[in-house]
Amino acid sequence: MKGTPRELKLTINGKVYELMVKPKTLLVDVLRKELKLTGTRIGCLSSSCGACTVNIDGKAVRSCSVLALQANGRDVTTIEGVADGDKLHPIQEAMVEHGAIECGFCTSGMVMSARALLNENPKPTREEIREAIQGNLCADSGYTKYIEAIEIASEKMQGGK
């Protein structure tokens, strides 16, 4: 039957959720509307801006372009799952301290792309950082401070300053 809700079971930020969703539901809608995890943003209707970026099994993916049911059994991390309680993740801390954040709309997507990068490649070159955030559009910052912040974060995470 059209639109019959189906079972969706997945882990989000370390917690297992069981929901019934209509097949047409996008992952971003489950996050924002069902679970009120509104840190993941919708910035476009053309799968181009990256504000909706989450990590699925550690990889950066646009949650606006994934049917929620395709995330069945997967391990999803959103921006809400990045900090450790009140303690900011080095990526977040670096972006704050370095002044990368202007209006903040792209920021959660930037963090998620950076997180996926540093999980896979703890010592990226500047070129690799640029490539990692290529799919995250920012209308304010001109990107430079985000790139520098991610560099700073990777050094910190390596045990540097």
Added chain:
Amino acid sequence: MKDFEYFDPKTVKEALPLLSQYKEEAKIIAGGQSLLVVMKQGMLTTEYIIDIKGISDLDYINDDGKGLRIGALTLHRTIEKSPIIQKHFMVLSEMERNLATIQTRNWGTIGGNLCHGDPAGDPASVFIALNAKLKVASMGGERIIDMEEFSKDYFEVALEPDEMLTEIQVPPPPPHTGTAHEKLMVMQGDQGVTGAAVSITLKSGDGVCEDAHIVLSNAASIPLRAREAEKRLIGKVVTDDLLVEAGEVASSEADPPVDVHGTAEYRREMIKVFVSRAAQRALERATSS
């Protein structure tokens, strides 16, 4: 998006009867990185979705020396990073590196891209330059289609309503063959305002071009083989002048679209440039191989 009935077969065997039953009433979704965009924008509606993303059997890259076999559900990102691909088919890894963004490549599949049938897409042009073939399956059995025969028109491919793509087969390149892909992008990952995939095969020893494929993307309603341009190269020693000539001839064979990214005139000029550039790199690779 409108509601639809949803099936998620876990094997090809489960998927084929669904295709047989629903035929053109159903749309297949793999990574959905193309399909969901058009569905969200209301350009496509369907009553039935067959979600094949869960068919893990179709996610593979094998090279047994007799050629490359890529499962239709292999992620773009997997192809980009694959040591097997980078060893003998570097052009595919390079093409993937410039395809959309990492997020898209982490979920989208090569088969989904090819079946979406966008003439501006990169993979089809490169696979044509590589002489690839496609394996498709239905309840009636399997058949092989030449990559060159796959595109019919804008977003229309040679799949029967009850068929699905299962594998892409790339033959080992002949000796002294080089293939390269270039496209005009404003931002890395953009769809090419125009793109060219070129492969050149040299006769051993004397540097004479034995075979050439020049395939244009975003230059017509399908990925376009510029056969007249190819003929200018075949049988001759490839000089810089000849590369320029090939670009010019390819440009005259094209019927490029007009849109916000460029006029037809601009695209024709750019085809000359990008065919020459891709051909130059292909030649360098052929010479050094």
